[in-house]
Amino acid sequence: MLLTGLLMGGLLLAPPAHGQQAPLIESAETVPATDQWLSPGDRLQVRLVSQSGARVTFLNGQPLLELDPTLTQGKRGIYQATYVVQPGDTLHDRPIRFQFVTPDSVIATAQSKSLVRFLNPNEPQLALTRGDLAYLNYGLGEDRLGGAKLGYLDSLVMLHLTGRVGKQYRVQLSQTQTAWVPQEVVRLLPPGGFAPTSLTGSWSVQGDSLVDYVRVPLTARLPYRSQLLTEPSRLVVDIYGATSNTNWITQRDGLQELGDVTYEQLEPDVFRMVLHLRHRQSWGYHISYRGNTLEIRVKRPPQKLRLRGLVVAVDAGHGGTNVGATGASGAREKDLTLAIALQLRQELQRAGAQVLMTRETDATVDNGDRVRQLRRLNPDVLVSIHVNSSGSATVRGTSTYYRYVAFRPLSVALYEQMRETGLPGFGNVGSFNFGLNGPTEYPNALVETAFVSNPEDEKLLTSPEFQQRMARAMRTGLEQFLKHSRAKGPRGWLLGQSAR
Numbered sequence: 001m002l003l004t005g006l007l008m009g010g011l012l013l014a015p016p017a018h019g020q021q022a023p024l025i026e027s028a029e030t031v032p033a034t035d036q037w038l039s040p041g042d043r044l045q046v047r048l049v050s051q052s053g054a055r056v057t058f059l060n061g062q063p064l065l066e067l068d069p070t071l072t073q074g075k076r077g078i079y080q081a082t083y084v085v086q087p088g089d090t091l092h093d094r095p096i097r098f099q100f101v102t103p104d105s106v107i108a109t110a111q112s113k114s115l116v117r118f119l120n121p122n123e124p125q126l127a128l129t130r131g132d133l134a135y136l137n138y139g140l141g142e143d144r145l146g147g148a149k150l151g152y153l154d155s156l157v158m159l160h161l162t163g164r165v166g167k168q169y170r171v172q173l174s175q176t177q178t179a180w181v182p183q184e185v186v187r188l189l190p191p192g193g194f195a196p197t198s199l200t201g202s203w204s205v206q207g208d209s210l211v212d213y214v215r216v217p218l219t220a221r222l223p224y225r226s227q228l229l230t231e232p233s234r235l236v237v238d239i240y241g242a243t244s245n246t247n248w249i250t251q252r253d254g255l256q257e258l259g260d261v262t263y264e265q266l267e268p269d270v271f272r273m274v275l276h277l278r279h280r281q282s283w284g285y286h287i288s289y290r291g292n293t294l295e296i297r298v299k300r301p302p303q304k305l306r307l308r309g310l311v312v313a314v315d316a317g318h319g320g321t322n323v324g325a326t327g328a329s330g331a332r333e334k335d336l337t338l339a340i341a342l343q344l345r346q347e348l349q350r351a352g353a354q355v356l357m358t359r360e361t362d363a364t365v366d367n368g369d370r371v372r373q374l375r376r377l378n379p380d381v382l383v384s385i386h387v388n389s390s391g392s393a394t395v396r397g398t399s400t401y402y403r404y405v406a407f408r409p410l411s412v413a414l415y416e417q418m419r420e421t422g423l424p425g426f427g428n429v430g431s432f433n434f435g436l437n438g439p440t441e442y443p444n445a446l447v448e449t450a451f452v453s454n455p456e457d458e459k460l461l462t463s464p465e466f467q468q469r470m471a472r473a474m475r476t477g478l479e480q481f482l483k484h485s486r487a488k489g490p491r492g493w494l495l496g497q498s499a500r
């Protein structure tokens with residue numbers, strides 16, 4: 001349906017010039033249709049839908065082109081334009097105005113609902129991360145699990161913002177790399193600061209009674225990212241805006257997990273640290289700042305690789321007002337996960353493990369709070385229990401999920417054992433962007449026990465005997481993971497088993 005400009009929120013229709021019929025305007029927006037900050041070189045895209053054959057301009061007389069019907073499935077009257085922001089352009093959170101013109105007058109105007117700002121690169125927009133769960137995203141994805149996370153950052157890390165789309169800012173990490181940060185985890189700084197850079201000082205590499213750590217003195221809290229790689233086991237940390245001035249790396253006594261530590265200057269402003277680990281299985285790490293010194297704490301394997309004495313966190317998914325999925329016969333995910341988690345706690349305690357529960361009643365606990373609590377309690381390992389659901393009632397089976405490949409062996413071991421219960425395998429899924437798989441501080445895995453949306457699976461999920469069987473399977477899975485951690489040699493055998 002066509003609406004006149006007057007009826008559309010955000011559209012303004014000027015009175016028609018004498019003798020001219022005002023055009024009908026269906027929509028006039030930026031693409032994407034959300035508030036934006038743009039830097040020189042960025043593209044401002046606009047789209048307007050009106051009658052065919054009009055002459056429309058925006059900004060300072062830039063024309064919009066009416067798209068050929070072959071590009072619009074036959075629809076006429078769709079106009080688009082791209083404007084590349086130039087140095088010196090200014091626009092301060094304004095709507096984009098469109099003019100309908102004839103050779104001698106403007107007959108109508110319209111404006112976007114979204115507001116646009118052109119940033120001045122001579123006044124870098126800086127921001128500091130805030131809170132204990134600040135993170136960067138790779139891009140602007142907005143699926144169910146949020147944008148794909150690049151990693152967590154400590155608080156008070158200084159970021160150089162060069163753009164904004166809706167509720168995310170674009171971060172200039174280095175000359176060639178960008179990321180995105182959600183509005184709610186940063187605080188904007190007033191103008192006048194320099195884009196953050198630093199030379200690196202000489203490292204200190206040391207072990208105390210609990211962990212190994214590397215400290216790199218910087219003059220500002222720069223953003224960083226990290227990746228735990230396997231075969232060989234190593235931790236790679238990139239610091240953005242950092243340039244090497246490291247004259248030596250002091251490797252002191254007491255190291256148990258760190259082997260060789262090296263660096264390279266990947267780009268003029270990207271400093272890469274490579275920390276080789278001595279064990280095949282990493283038990284996690286934590287990156288934070290002490291003042292402006294970047295500190296990487298690398299965990300050692302537990303003293304004894306057995307359940308007795310191990311600190312195992314067990315997470316019962318959902319709870320309270322967050323019911324989760326529901327089955328055809330009424331089984332609720334939050335009840336099933338709690339029942340299985342309580343069984344697992346009993347199994348683990350019987351084996352001598354110390355169990356930390358994210359909830360032990362029907363309580364509402366936010367996933368962010370679970371992550372905060374777990375990072376503080378610092379378990380050796382985490383198992384998160386959920387129940388799967390599908391739009392198709394025929395889909396069934398068990399599956400496990402990991403975010404970081406170094407923690408995959410845990411999820412594979414759990415998967416193997418869950419299949420031993422007789423449940424069909426639905427799969428072992430990696431790079432999973434789920435909040436509780438996000439922490440790097442301990443190996444973690446998500447177990448989607450079975451599908452509550454499948455009648456057969458639902459029956460098993462609600463059976464106390466089968467719940468116990470699944471709990472036992474997870475305990476055995478943890479034991480297998482510990483066994484795998486003890487073993488030497490390549491770790492292919494785990495994958496071989498899962499391909500059975």
Ligand SMILES: [Zn+2]
Nearest residue numbers: 317324386387
């Ligand atoms: Zn769930």
